[in-house]
Amino acid sequence: MTKRDWATLLIDLVVRIGLILLADDVTEFVRFRAVCHSWRSCTPNPKDLDGRFHPRKWIMYSSLDSPATAAFDFVNLSTGKKLLVDLTELRCGYSLIYVVDGLCLLENNRTHTLALLNPFTRFLTHLPNQVRHNSRQFPFVLEHTPDSTLSGVYISSSSMVVLRFDIDDEEDSIHLVYAKPTDSMWRAIDIEIMPSDSFLYRDQFYMIDPIEGLIRINLHHEKNSQTQVTDVVVPCDRDFMDLDDCYLVECDGKFIMVAEIYDSPGHHQLFRIDLEERKLVAIECIDGYALYLATQRSLSICCKSFCCAHDNCI
Numbered sequence: 001m002t003k004r005d006w007a008t009l010l011i012d013l014v015v016r017i018g019l020i021l022l023a024d025d026v027t028e029f030v031r032f033r034a035v036c037h038s039w040r041s042c043t044p045n046p047k048d049l050d051g052r053f054h055p056r057k058w059i060m061y062s063s064l065d066s067p068a069t070a071a072f073d074f075v076n077l078s079t080g081k082k083l084l085v086d087l088t089e090l091r092c093g094y095s096l097i098y099v100v101d102g103l104c105l106l107e108n109n110r111t112h113t114l115a116l117l118n119p120f121t122r123f124l125t126h127l128p129n130q131v132r133h134n135s136r137q138f139p140f141v142l143e144h145t146p147d148s149t150l151s152g153v154y155i156s157s158s159s160m161v162v163l164r165f166d167i168d169d170e171e172d173s174i175h176l177v178y179a180k181p182t183d184s185m186w187r188a189i190d191i192e193i194m195p196s197d198s199f200l201y202r203d204q205f206y207m208i209d210p211i212e213g214l215i216r217i218n219l220h221h222e223k224n225s226q227t228q229v230t231d232v233v234v235p236c237d238r239d240f241m242d243l244d245d246c247y248l249v250e251c252d253g254k255f256i257m258v259a260e261i262y263d264s265p266g267h268h269q270l271f272r273i274d275l276e277e278r279k280l281v282a283i284e285c286i287d288g289y290a291l292y293l294a295t296q297r298s299l300s301i302c303c304k305s306f307c308c309a310h311d312n313c314i
Contacts, residue, residue: 006035014043027055027058047122055101055119061074071086072087089106127181128185131187148165148168149165151195152164158180159181160219162205172194173191196246197247197295213233217230249293256286256291256300
């Protein structure tokens with residue numbers, strides 16, 4: 001049998017295969033590039049901030065309290081594929097703070113600055129060490145806001161990191177801090193809103209306001225500009241009034257709100273959020289998917305890849 005020299009595969013074909021794999025799963029793309037120098041030289045280097053290289057659909061399901069010497073378990077919510085990843089950075093002066101969409105938020109144990117790690121491409125990028133708040137600039141640390149609790153971390157396709165802090169002893173205020181790795185400093189804004197579920201959908205930050213409805217928070221707001229910090233995208237109506245706890249989640253590419261029905265514990269109502277028509281559209285089922293609801297982050301998983309998950313269940 002003639003031995004095939006895969007390194008001489010046509011460059012156009014290598015590029016096309018690489019892009020197909022990258023569109024589906026960055027881990028397959030990384031494996032593809034590892035075959036030989038020729039394939040690496042004609043495909044993009046994943047050690048970059050480009051959103052194409054983000055580990056979409058991956059989550060970590062190990063405890064954050066696992067020993068630093070242990071490998072961490074990651075699972076793909078669409079395919080069920082599992083990987084063990086050794087985060088060597090935890091033995092080099094970093095602590096793991098949060099994991100979202102497969103990306104790891106690390107804190108430098110000495111400087112207390114933050115960094116963003118892609119565990120599959122091993123690309124580590126540092127975040128700003130200064131924050132601007134109320135026209136003041138000062139060094140950034142996670143505890144820069146006293147009497148507050150970090151309640152959520154969100155990462156956009158452009159690698160913008162959003163930190164949500166809930167202000168203790170105040171029922172209607174949250175603190176948002178956000179930056180891209182290329183920014184010179186973090187920006188911070190205070191929002192007067194009753195803390196509720198929040199979600200980053202298609203790089204837009206949304207929260208549920210029990211009084212106003214579904215609101216979008218403008219993270220590019222400039223002080224003294226005409227742009228509002230918050231914008232009501234789905235006004236509060238009868239649908240909202242009959243609901244209790246609400247959760248935001250993306251399911252099969254759709255923006256979904258799941259809510260417990262008032263005075264009916266254990267019973268839920270599902271809505272597709274129609275942002276163009278500015279309304280909620282009731283839906284009866286989520287065929288092929290199961291939803292897992294939590295206060296910090298809700299997830300949808302593809303049931304055909306997980307034998308333990310029941311179709312159309314919450």
